[in-house]
Structure formats: C-alpha cells, structure tokens
Amino acid sequence: MQQVKSETFLAGARLVDPRALPVPTRTPRQKLANRFNRAFVLHGGLIRRGVMIAALLAGCVALYQVREPIGMLANTVVGLAQGHSAQAGLAIGEIVISGQTLTSEQQIFDALGIQPHTSTLGFDVEAARQRIAELPAVETVTVRKTYPGDVAVVITEKEPVARWAVDGITFLIDGRGDQIGEAQGAYQELPLVIGDGAADDALVMIRALNGFPLLQEGLVALSRIADRRWDLIYDTGLRVQLPEQGVSQAMTRLVTYQNDYQLLDRDVSIxxxxxxxxxxxxPNKPAEDTEDSES
Structure with missing residues (x-):
C-alpha cells in the first residue's frame, strides 16, 4: 500500500470558510438511529440487563398462562405410566393390615390412598406411612410393598388407660389424655372418668387409686369437679369427696375408716x-321421709 505524506495532502489544500461548508439534512429516522446509537454506547450494559429482565418476566408470564395445560399433561403422563405398570402385572392386588384394634380398616385404606389402577411402582410408601401415623390411635406404623403387587401395613396402637364419658359419648383416652377412639361398649375393665378436664388428669388419679385396691370395689366412676379435684362414685350411689391436695393421704384415712368402721358400707350418700x-x-334420707316429700 502506498503511503501519502501529509505534505502531499497539504499541497493541494486550500482555505475554506467553515460557514460555507454544506450541512447534510438528516431524516427523523436517522436522528432516532443516532440517538439510539449514542444511548447504546453510553449505557449499553444497563440496556442489555433491562432486556434480559424483560425477557425473563415475559417467560414467567407465559409459563403462568399455560400452567394448567402443563399440569393436565403431567397428570395424563403419570396416569398412562400407572396404567402401563398395572397392565404389566405391577398393579397392587393384596393389602395386608395387622396390629389394629381401635383403628378401622376403612380409615387405613383411606390413608393409603390406593386406587384401582395404582401400581407398586407409583405407590409412595413414605407418604402413605405418614398419613396413617396421623390417625388418632396409631403409635407407630410400618408400610412395606412387595413386588409385584403386595402391600403390608403393620400398626402398633396407643394403649388406652381409661374411658372418658362426655356429651353422651364414651371415648378411650391414652396416658396423655388424648382421645384415641370410641369405647362402643367395650373396655369395661378400664376406669371411667367423667367431667370437664377429667381426661387431662386421669392417669395421675388412676395411678394414685391403684395403691388402694379396697377403694376400687364397687367403684363406678371418677368424677372431675371444676377441673380441680376428684369424687369417687360407687354403685350404691355413695359419693366420696376428695381434697384438691393430699389425695393419697385422704384415701389412706378412708381405708382406715373402712377397716375400722365399714364406713363405705354405711347408709350414707356423701x-x-x-x-x-x-x-x-x-346420711341417706329414710324411705318414709322420701315418700312424705314426694306426697
């Protein structure tokens, strides 16, 4: 390439008044393009970030608009997979449940969530175990699936310590006072507690009473009074009012009175x-006094 020296360039130069030079006419489009180029040169980084953010927002909006079709498609795919697994011989066919007494089989089936075409491949063992563990009477539970199509459920239930009669229903309660089922006429050997708040403090009172077998003869119920103290109610209609504090000492005195004076066998109501x-x-009212009061 031939280089042209500045002297050569200046040799043909001539003096010109700048005001005589022509001014090119720019169209509105050219002006807008110039402004955009200038802004891009000065603030190119910010513009690129703004464009990326706008694109991300547009993508999120688009995904939100098609969320329902995508969900339906996913459910359809899962359903097809379940169906193919079931047709391949992996459908759950036998469910074995053991260890339950207070928990009905229907409650367990509902918690398992097994449908007619559920396969062992698609069955979530841990989710089913957690749902069964939330049932009131369940202490521990193990759920196991055995291929090609068996599910085994082994339950250990909470131990009832008493019956609690409230609002016409008799519940079974555990040591914490939680309702774990309805007695439904069973568990008659368990102590019966009645009254508001009786379930919460039943175990303490039952343990205290276990040290006095003599006082359990003919005992019908333990009645919680004002959620502060207990009464012993016997089949003869006798009611023994115990103190709020010093329950064991009071029952010890009662045993002494029974041994010495047969106080529990006397014709008294309280x-x-x-x-x-x-x-x-x-004392109980004489029969003639009762008849006179009725007349």
Whole structure:
C-alpha cells in the first residue's frame, strides 16, 4: 500500500470558510438511529440487563398462562405410566393390615390412598406411612410393598388407660389424655372418668387409686369437679369427696375408716374428706321421709 505524506495532502489544500461548508439534512429516522446509537454506547450494559429482565418476566408470564395445560399433561403422563405398570402385572392386588384394634380398616385404606389402577411402582410408601401415623390411635406404623403387587401395613396402637364419658359419648383416652377412639361398649375393665378436664388428669388419679385396691370395689366412676379435684362414685350411689391436695393421704384415712368402721358400707350418700383430719358424712334420707316429700 502506498503511503501519502501529509505534505502531499497539504499541497493541494486550500482555505475554506467553515460557514460555507454544506450541512447534510438528516431524516427523523436517522436522528432516532443516532440517538439510539449514542444511548447504546453510553449505557449499553444497563440496556442489555433491562432486556434480559424483560425477557425473563415475559417467560414467567407465559409459563403462568399455560400452567394448567402443563399440569393436565403431567397428570395424563403419570396416569398412562400407572396404567402401563398395572397392565404389566405391577398393579397392587393384596393389602395386608395387622396390629389394629381401635383403628378401622376403612380409615387405613383411606390413608393409603390406593386406587384401582395404582401400581407398586407409583405407590409412595413414605407418604402413605405418614398419613396413617396421623390417625388418632396409631403409635407407630410400618408400610412395606412387595413386588409385584403386595402391600403390608403393620400398626402398633396407643394403649388406652381409661374411658372418658362426655356429651353422651364414651371415648378411650391414652396416658396423655388424648382421645384415641370410641369405647362402643367395650373396655369395661378400664376406669371411667367423667367431667370437664377429667381426661387431662386421669392417669395421675388412676395411678394414685391403684395403691388402694379396697377403694376400687364397687367403684363406678371418677368424677372431675371444676377441673380441680376428684369424687369417687360407687354403685350404691355413695359419693366420696376428695381434697384438691393430699389425695393419697385422704384415701389412706378412708381405708382406715373402712377397716375400722365399714364406713363405705354405711347408709350414707356423701363422705366428705376435703378438710384434713375431718370426716363429714351425709346420711341417706329414710324411705318414709322420701315418700312424705314426694306426697
């Protein structure tokens, strides 16, 4: 390439008044393009980031608009997979449940969530185990699937410690006072507690009473009074009022009175032990007094 020296360029130069030079006419489009080029040169980084953010927002909006069709498509694919697995001999055919007494089989089936065409491949063992574990009477549960199509459920239930009668229904309660099922006429050997708040403190009272077998003869129920203290109710209609504090000491005195005076066998309706070192009794009304009052 031939280089042209500045002297050569200047040799043909001539003086020109700048005001005489022509001014090119730019169209509105050219002006807009110039402004855009200038802005891009000065703020190119910000413009690129803005464009990326706008594109991401547009993509999110588009995905939100098609979320329902995508969900339906996913469910359809899962359903087809389940169906193919079932047709291949992997459908759940036998469910074996053991260990349950208070929990009905229907409750367990509902918690398992197994449908007619559910396959062992698609069955979520852990999710089913968690649902069964939330049932009131269940202490622990194991769910196991065995290919090609068996499911085994082994349950250990909470131990009922008493029956709690409230609002016309008798519930079974555990040591924490939680309802774990309805008695439905069974578990008659368990102590019966009645009254508001009786379930919460039943275990403490039952353990205290276990040290006094003599007081359990003919005992019908333990009645919680004002959620503060207990009464012993016997099949003869006798009510023994225990104190709020010093329950064991009061029952020890009652055993002494029974051994010495057969107090529990006397014709009394109430034995009041609420005051320390004092025993108050209320005799039953004679039959003639009852008849007179009725007449």
């Amino acid at each position: 034995i009041d032990l609420r005051i320390d070192n004092i025993v108050a009794v209320r």
